[in-house]
Amino acid sequence: MDDLRIRRAAATDVPAIVAMLADDPLGAKRESPGDPAYATAFAEIDADPHQFLAVAEADGSVVGTLQLTFIPGLSRRGATRALIEAVRVRSDQRGAGVGRRLAEWAIDTARSRGAAVVQLTTDASRRDAHRFYERLGFVASHVGMKLIF
Template sequence: MDTTAGVVHLHRATADDVPALVRLLADDALGADREDPSALAPYQEAFAELDADPRQLLVAARHGQDLVGTLQLTIIPGLSRHAVRRAQIEGVRVASSMRGCGLGTLLLRWAADEARRRGAGLLQLTSDLQRTDAIRFYQSLGMTHSHAGMKLDLDL
């Protein structure tokens, strides 16, 4: 995939990618408070679980040796909308050093193509309302702000 910063390669994330993925998740104002790159055990357990699930795909983007982007794609079967499969995107991150060079657009377009390939008829994601730039970005790709997302912290 070509970006203005050069070629980026996408691959299914591996267990070896987990430390860099967690650093990437922590590399923004909200993630800095939510993630802990110094305590990898829960992330490694979560990775093993999602990697074993055929409806999950965690993608890593590399620019040279650097991991510079990620997203998780989940295929969700359902009955509504004439039993359409939904593709849920979570955990979209682009390294601060790569923002503005087209990587986010390439990641989301790739995810839409992969969702179609997996039989999904609807692509959806949620974004924290504090991420106003991200919301504008998603809208620039044709996504519509059609629903209100709700969350409940279950305090595990």
């Protein structure tokens, strides 16, 4: 995918991003395309210098997305962590290298901004995603927990 461009998301990209979030068995249960809450959330993300909502664009169309968050901390001698979240690739583009390019972009961006660690969570049921991240060098080193309200 030579023409793939990764850039900061714009408000006009929100419908395409939400469509990708909703386009899988887990997202179909928790996302509501068209809900105005997404525009509010986008504005908050876009205004925060620790957040980078990225889209992968090919031929003028959004084909992938992820959110990269920079978390300053005291552990690891004051290290910054980079957190990769909400990685999605449009269903007709899966297997074409979009996810790999997005992940490599996120890792390179984290490194260039001085992050000491890049981490992510992936749902326990997403076995293919686990293998994908392991191929990129990620190690399942922790047990994640959530409290959903």
